[in-house]
Amino acid sequence: METKTRVCRKCLLRDMEEAxxxxxxxxxxxxxxxxxxxxxxxxxxxxxxxxxxEHLLSGMCRKCGCYVEMRAAMKIRHCPDVPGRW
Structure with a gap:
C-alpha cells in the first residue's frame, strides 16, 4: 500500500510531527x-x-533554503524576500 507524503505548507518545524x-x-x-x-x-x-x-514550505524558506526558525532568531539576519518582511 502506497502512503502519501504530507507536504506542510505554512508550517514551522515546531508545528510538525518531526519536530x-x-x-x-x-x-x-x-x-x-x-x-x-x-x-x-x-x-x-x-x-x-x-x-x-508564500515562500514557506515545511519550515524552510524557498527563497534562500534556510530554516526560518533559525534565521528569525538572529539579529544580523533578515528576510530574503524583496522587499524583506522583517
Whole structure:
C-alpha cells in the first residue's frame, strides 16, 4: 500500500510531527549569545510573518533554503524576500 507524503505548507518545524528531529537546531538557538539574538517578542513576530509568506514550505524558506526558525532568531539576519518582511 502506497502512503502519501504530507507536504506542510505554512508550517514551522515546531508545528510538525518531526519536530524532535530538529532538537539540535533548537538547542543551537537557545545557546546563541543573547547579544546576537532578537527578543522573544521579535522572534515570534518574525515567525508570524513567515507563516503568512508564500515562500514557506515545511519550515524552510524557498527563497534562500534556510530554516526560518533559525534565521528569525538572529539579529544580523533578515528576510530574503524583496522587499524583506522583517
Amino acid at each position: 524532535e528531529a530538529f532538537k539540535n537546531m533548537y538547542d543551537y538557538i537557545a545557546n546563541l549569545n543573547p547579544e546576537d539574538k532578537v527578543t522573544d517578542e521579535q522572534y515570534e513576530q518574525r515567525l508570524l510573518m513567515c507563516r503568512q509568506c
